[in-house]
Amino acid sequence: MRLAILGAGAVGGSVAELAGEYGHEVVALANSSQAAVADEDEEIDVESALERAASDEALGSSDPDRVFETDYDVLVEATPTTLGEAEPGFSHVERTLADDKHVVLANKGPVAERYEDVRALERESAGSVRFEAAVGGAIPVLSTIEDCTPQAVTAVRGVLNGTANFILTRMAAEGLEYEHVLAEAQDLGVAEADPTFDVDGTDAALKCVILANVLADGGFSLEDADVTGIQDVPPSALELAAEDGRTIRLVGEATREGVRVGPRLVPENGAMAVSGTRNIVQIQTRHAGDLYSSGRGAGGPETATAVLSDVGRL
Amino acid sequence: MRLAILGAGAVGGSVAELAGEYGHEVVALANSSQAAVADEDEEIDVESALERAASDEALGSSDPDRVFETDYDVLVEATPTTLGEAEPGFSHVERTLADDKHVVLANKGPVAERYEDVRALERESAGSVRFEAAVGGAIPVLSTIEDCTPQAVTAVRGVLNGTANFILTRMAAEGLEYEHVLAEAQDLGVAEADPTFDVDGTDAALKCVILANVLADGGFSLEDADVTGIQDVPPSALELAAEDGRTIRLVGEATREGVRVGPRLVPENGAMAVSGTRNIVQIQTRHAGDLYSSGRGAGGPETATAVLSDVGRL
Numbered sequence: 332m333r334l335a336i337l338g339a340g341a342v343g344g345s346v347a348e349l350a351g352e353y354g355h356e357v358v359a360l361a362n363s364s365q366a367a368v369a370d371e372d373e374e375i376d377v378e379s380a381l382e383r384a385a386s387d388e389a390l391g392s393s394d395p396d397r398v399f400e401t402d403y404d405v406l407v408e409a410t411p412t413t414l415g416e417a418e419p420g421f422s423h424v425e426r427t428l429a430d431d432k433h434v435v436l437a438n439k440g441p442v443a444e445r446y447e448d449v450r451a452l453e454r455e456s457a458g459s460v461r462f463e464a465a466v467g468g469a470i471p472v473l474s475t476i477e478d479c480t481p482q483a484v485t486a487v488r489g490v491l492n493g494t495a496n497f498i499l500t501r502m503a504a505e506g507l508e509y510e511h512v513l514a515e516a517q518d519l520g521v522a523e524a525d526p527t528f529d530v531d532g533t534d535a536a537l538k539c540v541i542l543a544n545v546l547a548d549g550g551f552s553l554e555d556a557d558v559t560g561i562q563d564v565p566p567s568a569l570e571l572a573a574e575d576g577r578t579i580r581l582v583g584e585a586t587r588e589g590v591r592v593g594p595r596l597v598p599e600n601g602a603m604a605v606s607g608t609r610n611i612v613q614i615q616t617r618h619a620g621d622l623y624s625s626g627r628g629a630g631g632p633e634t635a636t637a638v639l640s641d642v643g644r645l
Numbered sequence: 646m647r648l649a650i651l652g653a654g655a656v657g658g659s660v661a662e663l664a665g666e667y668g669h670e671v672v673a674l675a676n677s678s679q680a681a682v683a684d685e686d687e688e689i690d691v692e693s694a695l696e697r698a699a700s701d702e703a704l705g706s707s708d709p710d711r712v713f714e715t716d717y718d719v720l721v722e723a724t725p726t727t728l729g730e731a732e733p734g735f736s737h738v739e740r741t742l743a744d745d746k747h748v749v750l751a752n753k754g755p756v757a758e759r760y761e762d763v764r765a766l767e768r769e770s771a772g773s774v775r776f777e778a779a780v781g782g783a784i785p786v787l788s789t790i791e792d793c794t795p796q797a798v799t800a801v802r803g804v805l806n807g808t809a810n811f812i813l814t815r816m817a818a819e820g821l822e823y824e825h826v827l828a829e830a831q832d833l834g835v836a837e838a839d840p841t842f843d844v845d846g847t848d849a850a851l852k853c854v855i856l857a858n859v860l861a862d863g864g865f866s867l868e869d870a871d872v873t874g875i876q877d878v879p880p881s882a883l884e885l886a887a888e889d890g891r892t893i894r895l896v897g898e899a900t901r902e903g904v905r906v907g908p909r910l911v912p913e914n915g916a917m918a919v920s921g922t923r924n925i926v927q928i929q930t931r932h933a934g935d936l937y938s939s940g941r942g943a944g945g946p947e948t949a950t951a952v953l954s955d956v957g958r959l
């Protein structure tokens with residue numbers, strides 16, 4: 332497939348780097364200000380483009396809008412997640428589908444905040460929308476639900492934010508205060524300079540909203556989610572939990588009725604008590620009991636594999 | 646899709662019962678001696694057929710061969726796994742593909758023992774062969790490898806036999822001898838009257854051989870596997886392991902180089918130490934680290950969901 336990639340950060344850059352290995356061609360790669368665009372029947376030189384961007388030079392010599400004029404098969408939307416109107420991500424989806432082409436999202440915004448709008452545009456288009464990379468990084472959550480068929484899935488629960496999980500794991504292991512471990516996480520690059528969405532539960536909630544939308548075929552956005560973050564979990568709560576053979580994880584739950592995210596007590600040695608930045612998802616099914624899938628929930632290459640999985644399924 | 650189901654035991658019967666819920670029709674259902682076969686454009690009365698079989702009456706009034714004369718889209722091959730020539734399962738696959746129709750296997754024989762033959766027939770046919778249900782029951786192992794693409798998977802390890810796992814779990818928990826726990830497992834229906842293939846590692850090895858064949862695109866059969874079962878694991882070994890924070894599980898490993906199955910020490914609270922009859926699979930990938938998937942590895946409805954997943958992917 333010919334890929335046009337919007338977003339040249341960790342995810343977009345990794346998709347561009349790995350595309351060839353999966354048998355695909357990159358015909359365009361854009362960040363917010365420039366684009367590297369290939370001539371017809373050509374592909375771009377991904378390595379050079381990324382080297383330029385890494386050296387603070389222009390990624391390419393074209394306007395990002397030119398991406399849509401290339402002869403692409405699949406648009407990979409890997410620009411930063413935005414809320415509410417989910418722009419410019421939503422417009423990218425809209426334009427791609429209007430051109431009867433496919434879009435693979437790593438960006439959570441359009442399918443968390445405007446799910447029904449996206450599906451309506453998809454129905455009018457020859458193109459399809461896929462978004463495995465928006466939930467759980469490398470873990471095949473949405474494709475598993477798709478294979479089970481959503482109607483056979485009753486609920487999805489999970490630890491879906493690696494930053495929050497790392498912090499809680501370290502707090503429990505060392506008895507340290509939240510602020511101290513957050514600073515450690517930032518030093519390690521596990522938490523962003525502005526970690527708000529990770530620690531206040533928004534990131535996990537967006538993923539659960541997407542899951543609820545898949546189960547119920549729409550109806551939810553972030554404002555419908557009941558969300559509590561981890562900023563107020565004191566070390567004493569973790570000690571108390573440990574005395575009872577438990578620990579605390581930021582757990583998200585998605586059903587057809589809604590979404591809840593918050594710190595929960597989980598058995599210390601149970602499946603939900605994943606460590607460090609790992610994520611886990613529990614898919615509750617009607618005929619096959621519970622399926623658990625765990626792995627790396629974030630990271631450039633990890634999320635890129637989810638994008639490329641989706642491209643493969645088109 | 647119109648399904649023709651060979652095998653009316655736990656798996657075949659469950660596929661027949663659940664087919665309607667997934668939007669499919671059952672046009673034929675056969676055991677080794679009779680078949681219920683629908684008229685053209687009709688489906689069979691699954692409930693009645695299964696009731697008759699359960700009361701030791703004839704499942705249907707037709708010869709099983711008549712199944713192939715119906716207007717089916719997908720043959721579900723759920724007859725007992727056989728080794729070597731893998732008959733009659735292999736002939737069922739052959740006949741279906743010769744008719745340019747699809748086959749979904751729950752039967753491990755054809756893809757463990759004659760993988761290259763199956764793929765060769767598939768290349769000459771308009772029909773496809775899928776076999777998720779042959780490995781890991783409800784756990785989506787093969788579809789996950791397919792989505793990753795096999796070339797991106799370096800190895801697969803797992804606890805793939807629920808009977809052996811149940812026995813080891815109980816031996817560790819209660820300090821009981823193997824023979825005692827085996828008898829308990831048979832009373833509970835977790836082990837068969839003849840449990841040989843489960844306890845001697847053959848069942849796990851067949852699943853790993855299938856995995857190795859997927860990774861390497863053929864080249865392996867059961868005789869290539871290095872297999873040790875659990876019959877000689879003494880309670881003392883489990884006690885010794887526990888003193889070191891470990892336990893013993895029957896672990897299978899599949900790579901492009903081959904297959905090994907045997908009792909292994911694993912961390913007591915680690916992912917591999919699944920309990921009871923649960924299975925777990927660890928998929929080692931090149932770009933996304935390790936993915937773990939666990940769930941129910943056996944059972945009629947559980948395995949049926951894997952069959953119906955495959956039908957959905959056709």
